[in-house]
Amino acid sequence: MELSQEFDAFVEACIPLAANADHAGVQRLLTDLISDHADFAANVPQFGEVKPSPLGWTLGGEYVHHTSDELTVMVLDTLPGVLQPPHDHAMHAIIGVFQGCEEQRFFARTNTGVVPAAGRTLEAGDVVVLGEQAIHAISAPPGQPARAVHVYFGDIYAAERSLFDPDTLEPLPYTAERYDELCRPAS
Numbered sequence: 001m002e003l004s005q006e007f008d009a010f011v012e013a014c015i016p017l018a019a020n021a022d023h024a025g026v027q028r029l030l031t032d033l034i035s036d037h038a039d040f041a042a043n044v045p046q047f048g049e050v051k052p053s054p055l056g057w058t059l060g061g062e063y064v065h066h067t068s069d070e071l072t073v074m075v076l077d078t079l080p081g082v083l084q085p086p087h088d089h090a091m092h093a094i095i096g097v098f099q100g101c102e103e104q105r106f107f108a109r110t111n112t113g114v115v116p117a118a119g120r121t122l123e124a125g126d127v128v129v130l131g132e133q134a135i136h137a138i139s140a141p142p143g144q145p146a147r148a149v150h151v152y153f154g155d156i157y158a159a160e161r162s163l164f165d166p167d168t169l170e171p172l173p174y175t176a177e178r179y180d181e182l183c184r185p186a187s
């Protein structure tokens, strides 16, 4: 996927900030990048048809624009109809939605386990920062597929991460297969 020069410049500017763990700096850059979200969205190509997962979930497209030990930047679509499972990232993350709605359900770690916490619906132009310990689950409301820039302060594909059973919130090692197994239909 070819992205705009503006997006390329954003990634280049994030690289030294990520090396210094400057979360606020990247948050500012991402907020600026999508401040005119309609214009930004018009310059990010739509994904082609999204193939269903092995278990038949259609989650959305994913385009990884940059990955290194210190930084991963991707454009992620979240399609309606699926409650994706709670998971952590084992690193800071910043999400900026530039089209549609990305529903965020958050979970808190307590002495006795993981419990549901607040939720938030991100709309175009909204940016949220998730700390290293954060646990969230994403979905999109009917008719409002989300498109968002997801920035991670590390190599998200190399990290040892956890998934959480949506019924019991029991932690489990993160694998793509388990992510698929723990999806649920949105009611």
Ligand SMILES: [Fe+2]
Pocket: 087, 088, 089, 136
């Ligand atoms: Fe996530």
